[in-house]
Amino acid sequence: MVLGGADLSTILDRILDTAADNLRIAKILLQLGLDPNNVTYDAIFNRLLEIFLANITLANMFALVGAIFFVATLLTQTMVPLRVANMVGCGFFVGFGALAGDVKTFLLYLLLLPINAFRLRQMLNLVKKARAATQGDTSMEWLKPFMTERKYRKGDILFKKDDTAHEMLLTVTGNFLVKEISVELPPGRLMGELGFLTPNNRRTATIECIEDGHVLTITYEKLLEIYFQNPQFGYYFLVLTSQRLLENIARLEAIVAKNQLAQQTAVAGGTN
Template sequence: MSFLESVSYVDLIGYFGGGITLWGIYQKTMIPLRVGAVFGNLGFIGFGLLAGSYPTLVLHAVLLPLNGYRLYQMMRLVRDIRDSAGQDNSLEPLLPFMQRVREEAGTVLFRKDDAPDRMIVIHSGSIVLEEIDVHCGPGDVLGEIAAFTPDNRRTCTAVCETECELFTLSNDAMVQLFYQNPRFGMFLVRVVVQRLLKNWRDADARAQALLT
């Protein structure tokens, strides 16, 4: 009897479960991997039920909802990232994670080369970045770049020009939210890109002024 003749439809279901599981493991991204795991679980559940292999049945009956839930989480994350890409830079949903503080005029919020400890959103008042003579006002964000720089240091000294009301977010909380909250991650990317574009425009304007 040849191998093909000896293979029953129950065995084929088991081979299907194993094959689709291997296909999922071979994938380089999480969603196809979870899809392969879910269909692999279904195949092995069918095999375990028909072949009377109850350890296989129980194992994959437990793994199926776990893989299904992880697949749902990944698809929801992708959807949230797409949704956040079309939203504005409002930080209102993140205010519960932030601390509201008041600082007097002349207060040094941080100095150049300090280790970053918090991100600052200006609610009211004015802050100057001394080294580059940039004046920041309500809605501006400070301190978001230092946490991601290679040397992990502040690039400027920030001083309150007037009494300021600020929202602050600790560095640890900022990094956690960056990885966990797509809207916050998109917000930070936009802020950093806007800062880089502004610096590029300012540098270009200075270069043009020197040429004229």
């Protein structure tokens, strides 16, 4: 055991001595072509300049530009410019590999080019869909294949306020009443979307069927999946919930204004 320990110590000492010898400044200067006994800043600068000029080739220039674009990808915060910079960098490294005869570099970056191009196309399509959602039609026709049909008769209660919510509904035929605020929902209206956003997924109102009809339903699990995958629906859903909240605010303001008017009338009548 002692012998083994001694051998290990000897090996480590030899490794450290070799490493120290290789890292000696004098040896590094000799490798750079400098005289360790006569080192000046001018000599170091001139030698580095000679090395730089000796390595100025078209292949190395391609590699330098490619490296600059790859550094740019580390500083880019958004995906589209990042993919573009990455593709440009890959293109220059492909040129470097071809000019330098480096097959591995050539094949590696040639393979990365179509991968980045495909991801860039996906991102551009995503941006295009999001932009179209902000300017285009917010029809829900495309959502129907993901939904299941359910029929209701007059007097049926679809759900009650504070019930646990698991799904969103789209009216197709018939009429439905939001009992708390006495608002009718004709065909083509969504119901239960606010339960998707409320804490613990609770219903915010009671819905009653006042005319035979049927609806299409979709579970919140499927809705969440589509929400993150489809920017057009994600934007539409935000617009829809914002409109619903603004409608509720306007309705409350109208009620408050009506009550204030009634109070003023009562006060004026009492005064008279």
